[in-house]
Amino acid sequence: MPQAVRYSEHGGVDVLRVADVPRPAPDAGQVLVAVRAAGINPGETGIREGRYAQKWPSAFPSGQGSDLAGVVAELGAGVSDLAVGDEVIGFVDNRSSHAEYVLVDAGDLIPKPSGVSWEAAGSLFIAGTTAYASVRATCPRDGDTVVVSGAAGGVGSLTVQLVKLTGATVVGIASEANHEWLREYGVVPVAYGDGLEERLHEVTEGKVDAFIDTYGSGYVELALRLGVYPGRINTVIDFAAAEKYQVKAEGNTSAADAEVLRDLAALADKGLLDVPIAAVYPLTQVQDAYRELERRHTRGKIVLKP
Structure with missing residues (x-):
């Protein structure tokens, strides 16, 4: 059977x-x-x-x-x-x-x-449409600086690539073991942990236009401290923070359809999106x-x- x-x-x-x-x-x-x-x-x-x-x-x-x-x-x-x-x-x-x-x-x-x-x-499907929805929610564009937490995870690894396609500068929060991988995709890596806020201020020169949180654990609050407008903060996991601070929480359900999946598969087929x-x-x-x-x-x- x-x-x-x-x-x-x-x-x-x-x-x-x-x-x-x-x-x-x-x-x-x-x-x-x-x-x-x-x-x-x-x-x-x-x-x-x-x-x-x-x-x-x-x-x-x-x-x-x-x-x-x-x-x-x-x-x-x-x-x-x-x-x-x-x-x-x-x-x-x-x-x-x-x-x-x-x-x-x-x-x-x-x-x-x-x-x-x-x-x-x-x-x-799940990771791709979640990443797609997050990028759409935060509206990155050429010249922006976008920070992504959990940047090497299942959702984060796709999110950083989709943001790069918009022309924005991407800063990825991840363990040092993933920094070389992030650099290969044109992402500026920053280690998580003590001193993260100061490291982000340094690499972004104090300019963060959007923040995508794929990890939780206080990153919404960090985005607000960095001065990001709440309408350009999206979390796919910290629903309590989204409600408390009125930031976005758009994820898979916001982009869960075959046409989005078709677009993502086409990007992967062309070598523009690595899974x-x-x-x-x-x-x-x-x-x-x-x-x-x-x-x-x-x-x-x-x-x-x-």
Whole structure:
């Protein structure tokens, strides 16, 4: 039988298991995709642990995952623009992509460009659309200086590249181990930790036009101390600070559609957007994958492969 990730209660990685499940059958307008790669994301940890239960409740047993790339295995009635065997990138909003087979609405799939690897394709949706929404929310332009926290993480690594495409100067907050990688992409690296505010003042000469927070832990307050206008601060994680200080909190849900995904895939195919892959785990090692993710020190994306 096909396998899929399941959990039956809120908790840490130990509640995750890989279960045998029936092969799904597509309804009208749906496509059955044989998954080749599926990214994992920090928000999934929060949902599984119950931290977001009021906003995103879980129905047990719950599946997991939104990102996916794979091969069309079966078509539901009325689907005419895809064929069995097509390579696709897509997403689901019912927590089911961490599986060997997943049902996807046909409108939530795009063709996988040949120049995009399975690993990159399968981890593009959540991180890519979150980065896209963050850049759109802060309106960077040529001549601006934009600071990005968590600059080498799954979302941050894509955000810094998208901001660079606008012509802005990008300052990336990250550990020193990631500084050379950031420099290769034209990003000015700054180490986090004690003295960060002073280091940012020095490298920006006191001029920060926008701030994108992908990490949390007080970066919204830091942006305000740096003098950034609240309307040009976006956090994808610190929702309490966003409400308190009336800054933006636009993320994946603000750009979660196939056309944005198509644009991101096209940039990746042209070599204008690199999707760094930190690690690849087999589906059966889903617990290990999330243990690594939850350390919060990976460069780029972690991917499951059935």
